[in-house]
Amino acid sequence: MQERRQFSRILFSTDAHIIFQENEYPCTLLDISLHGALVSKCDVLNDQIENDAILRFILPDSEIEIKMETTICHIEANHIGLKCKHIDIDSITYLKRLIELNLADDELLHRELAMLIHDSQK
Template sequence: MVDDRRIFSRIPFVANAHVLNTEGDVYLNCRVIDVSLNGLLISRPDNWSGKLTDNFTVDLLLNEAQIVIKMQAEVAHLDANSIGFHCKLIDLDSITHLKKLVELNLADEGLLYRELSALVDMPEN
């Protein structure tokens, strides 16, 4: 059995994301599998060349790209089918939209506030 130490609830969510790094690698319209207050999981693009701990800018596109949640993220999980990103930096507007998205999809308001508290209390890396 896998030891699941996940602090943040994963919310299955249908959306696309644009992923880019400082070397100019761009992956457009990646299919989002799920999101959390601390990152997201996408389907791995066919031409993916990133590695664990690589840093990317991830734009999560909502409402036909009318709303964009932008975060600086690190590759935390990588397998043949998916890539998991850990959010390292996110602006106030983006975290507000992300919180609302999670809030609308989590049935337990108490769980949301516990996760927000855990997010605030996390040590900086």
């Protein structure tokens, strides 16, 4: 199968929450990119593909919260794929730094940021 992913994912496991239809459900963040995230499956979200949800998590050993408005893209046996629709400037700044520290490739990160900006202007 051909890799279609345009944004580098980093493995990053931490407690998170999905806010869906004004209710908040605990989950575990499994990996994240500038364009979305993979979280552990939450049974409440079965059959909710293409619905909107908010992902939020706090960076370990800090009080920094990253909050991302998402669309549920796919639901598998053990995880849920989320696509980022909107992220505030503070969250994207911290997320960029998190990815930068884990990616160890500044050029790749800057290319991905440029693609993200280009995609949001369409």
